Amino acid sequence: MTTATPSTLPATAGWFARAEAWLDDKGKVAWLAAMVLGFVFFWPVGLALLFYMIWSKRMMSCRKSRTARMPQGFRTMRSSGNAAFDAYKAETLRRLEEEQDGFEAFLKRLRDARDKAEFDQFMEERSRRAGPPATDAETSS
Incomplete structure (x- = not known):
């Protein structure tokens, strides 16, 4: 349109x-x-x-x-006309993207650790609620 x-x-x-x-x-x-x-x-x-x-x-x-x-690349990759500034901008954007990827990986590890701790806690509570397993001698009497 x-x-x-x-x-x-x-x-x-x-x-x-x-x-x-x-x-x-x-x-x-x-x-x-x-x-x-x-x-x-x-x-x-x-x-x-x-x-x-x-x-x-x-x-x-x-x-x-x-x-x-617009996608990120289209907004940020326009040339300013100054080659030194464009090189600095490209390097800074590359470094920031690496930092963002690293931070996202860190957050994923934190979420995975939290999920594992919650699951372990759930399994421990479940085994406590179930009590000790019944032996054959107890079930036959």
Whole structure:
């Protein structure tokens, strides 16, 4: 879906297209504010805006939020034009990713140790509740 800004719309564009382009240019907050004001002043307008936003997927396609939905590599790997800074940034990002992987491995080991301790405790409580195993002499009398 292509969104136009108010300045790129032709002069013959209707008021709805201009309003839609203006709201798209302002982002999600403008769409939400318009919907809330629609509910406050005349509830069918707010309801119509809500249905329009759901139908057109406005909350997912506002231009301001596109960079937030991009994968990590696309946002961070743009060149700044300075080779030294780009090398520093790449090295720092690589180091941070290694640290993150190490931290996630550490957390996994902690979770595994906690799970093992909880399981061992469960098995110990279960064996205490069951009591000593009955012998054949006790069961036959």
